[in-house]
Amino acid sequence: MIQKIAVLGSGVMGRGIAYISALAGFSVHLYDTSDEALTNAKEEINLIFQKGMSRQKISLEQKEAAISKLTFITSIKEAVQSADLVIEAVPEKIEIKKSIFEEIDKLAPEHCLFATNTSTMSPTEMASFTKRPSKVIAMHFFNPVHKMPLVEIIKGLETAQETADVIKMTAEKMGKETVVVNEFPGFVTSRISALVGNEAFYMLQEGIGTPEDIDKAIKLGLNYPMGPFELVDLVGLDTRLNNLNYLHKTLGEKYRPAPLLIQYVKAGRLGRKTGIGVYDYTLRGDEA
Numbered sequence: 001m002i003q004k005i006a007v008l009g010s011g012v013m014g015r016g017i018a019y020i021s022a023l024a025g026f027s028v029h030l031y032d033t034s035d036e037a038l039t040n041a042k043e044e045i046n047l048i049f050q051k052g053m054s055r056q057k058i059s060l061e062q063k064e065a066a067i068s069k070l071t072f073i074t075s076i077k078e079a080v081q082s083a084d085l086v087i088e089a090v091p092e093k094i095e096i097k098k099s100i101f102e103e104i105d106k107l108a109p110e111h112c113l114f115a116t117n118t119s120t121m122s123p124t125e126m127a128s129f130t131k132r133p134s135k136v137i138a139m140h141f142f143n144p145v146h147k148m149p150l151v152e153i154i155k156g157l158e159t160a161q162e163t164a165d166v167i168k169m170t171a172e173k174m175g176k177e178t179v180v181v182n183e184f185p186g187f188v189t190s191r192i193s194a195l196v197g198n199e200a201f202y203m204l205q206e207g208i209g210t211p212e213d214i215d216k217a218i219k220l221g222l223n224y225p226m227g228p229f230e231l232v233d234l235v236g237l238d239t240r241l242n243n244l245n246y247l248h249k250t251l252g253e254k255y256r257p258a259p260l261l262i263q264y265v266k267a268g269r270l271g272r273k274t275g276i277g278v279y280d281y282t283l284r285g286d287e288a
């Protein structure tokens, strides 16, 4: 049974995963490489607690119980040495994931399961960096983690059914719905989302309409809850570009990243996390 979870990477996703895990009663170590990253994560998590309380979604007791379960930590050894489950949420770059998986394989207890929150990459490949391939799986959360109901669970070639069962139960304990699928690049959700988001950048580049018009058309005409530009600003343009590069390499031409997206990333317009992406949030003052 899972009791102790180590979350690696305290960015957009890691902090959300740590929040819902602590709220569900798991003991959580949130690891990142710098104190600065952890301070940011702590502030964001506090903000989610505050909003949850002001909307009466959580009580003061729940908040205090969850906070007492959360440890922010810059030592990977201490983060994983007694964990039952590690959830990796570091950037979507294979060389970073590889070094993390190699390291935690040496540091974590033998029974510990490893889940990657990758949007696109291969859990089979992550498993190959360890000596416990049957215990490695993808546990794909969505952004913002505390609001999105789904966890997409992806079994790699060597993932044991027992691992998938435990991860499904753990996600359910976190209050999530699940689907369990077999590995293929992009799984179900990222394959569709990357394609739609990329097409929107091609449209913008072609001068078809403003971002507002394109978002409005998709939301009201196709009944999407968010427009593709609103979504990519939330996801992070760099993260989306990394996903597209991977899908382009693995699935071919239809995933070639739009030049305009590449240009935005080069300009540092990464989305809400940098204050400006397709939209400028320094001017809008709306809620994150």
Ligand SMILES: NC(=O)c1ccc[n+]([C@@H]2O[C@H](COP(=O)([O-])OP(=O)(O)OC[C@H]3O[C@@H](n4cnc5c(N)ncnc54)[C@H](O)[C@@H]3O)[C@@H](O)[C@H]2O)c1
Pocket: 008, 009, 010, 011, 012, 013, 014, 031, 032, 033, 034, 037, 088, 089, 090, 091, 092, 093, 096, 100, 117, 118, 119, 120, 140, 141, 142, 143, 234, 235, 236, 239
């Ligand atoms: N952003 C999304 O909407 C979204 C949705 C689903 C899945 N994902 C996936 O989740 C993962 C994380 O994405 P994100 O958007 O949270 O990224 P992010 O850039 O917001 O955060 C990544 C964090 O990892 C930290 N980090 C970098 N190298 C590290 C290392 N070696 N060890 C520990 N921490 C390290 C960084 O300091 C940063 O805090 C990626 O695989 C991404 O594809 C992202």
